[in-house]
Amino acid sequence: KAGVTQTPRYLIKTRGQQVTLSCSPISGHRSVSWYQQTPGQGLQFLFEYFSETQRNKGNFPGRFSGRQFSNSRSEMNVSTLELGDSALYLCASSFSDRGYETQYFGPGTRLLVL
Amino acid sequence: KNQVEQSPQSLIILEGKNCTLQCNYTVSPFSNLRWYKQDTGRGPVSLTIMTFSENTKSNGRYTATLDADTKQSSLHITASQLSDSASYICVVSARNNAGNMLTFGGGTRLMVKP
Numbered sequence: 001k002a003g004v005t006q007t008p009r010y011l012i013k014t015r016g017q018q019v020t021l022s023c024s025p026i027s028g029h030r031s032v033s034w035y036q037q038t039p040g041q042g043l044q045f046l047f048e049y050f051s052e053t054q055r056n057k058g059n060f061p062g063r064f065s066g067r068q069f070s071n072s073r074s075e076m077n078v079s080t081l082e083l084g085d086s087a088l089y090l091c092a093s094s095f096s097d098r099g100y101e102t103q104y105f106g107p108g109t110r111l112l113v114l
Numbered sequence: 115k116n117q118v119e120q121s122p123q124s125l126i127i128l129e130g131k132n133c134t135l136q137c138n139y140t141v142s143p144f145s146n147l148r149w150y151k152q153d154t155g156r157g158p159v160s161l162t163i164m165t166f167s168e169n170t171k172s173n174g175r176y177t178a179t180l181d182a183d184t185k186q187s188s189l190h191i192t193a194s195q196l197s198d199s200a201s202y203i204c205v206v207s208a209r210n211n212a213g214n215m216l217t218f219g220g221g222t223r224l225m226v227k228p
Contacts, residue, residue, distance in 0.1 A: 055214075092157070103148075
């Protein structure tokens with residue numbers, strides 16, 4: 001079974017631009033969560049989607065948004081990029097949203113904002 | 115405010131030795147606690163997941179303990195190997211009506227030397 005895939009793996013943008021990251025969960029998984037990881041802040045929860053609905057959202061500004069499609073694939077969008085948005089963005093999937101299931105992480109998308 | 119504190123921040127041990135990593139949390143309402151291993155440049159990989167009623171759980175040479183009364187968890191690594199060099203992240207999940215909210219610790223960076 002293929003693992004969680006994320007595209008692109010690396011991205012360079014400039015301040016003010018917007019970016020869309022994509023995540024394909026493991027086949028059959030319906031829950032997708034997004035995280036931001038930086039050296040200073042560590043891993044931080046962005047949001048969780050289950051069956052195309054956003055279930056929970058972390059403490060990030062509205063510039064960060066996401067959506068999930070009927071095939072469980074998910075996209076995350078960041079508008080008006082700031083230098084501080086440079087980070088590794090990780091996506092994780094699990095079978096359900098019950099909370100007691102292993103989350104499988106993708107390799108991440110490394111975003112650099114210049 | 116939900117918080118997860120890990121100690122030590124970094125640790126260097128010799129191959130073959132044991133070590134214990136600590137995690138203290140203030141997360142409510144508690145749902146489960148997870149330990150992840152993250153190799154440099156890769157997404158986290160789940161080691162253990164424990165609910166309120168579980169005191170200990172093992173995964174090979176990794177043994178996690180949970181004391182829900184004191185809100186403390188530990189991850190014990192036995193007979194360390196060079197491949198154990200990684201960051202170990204403690205994650206506590208709180209369950210609300212919408213789903214799961216994950217709070218991440220800052221991680222412990224472990225280096226195993228030959």
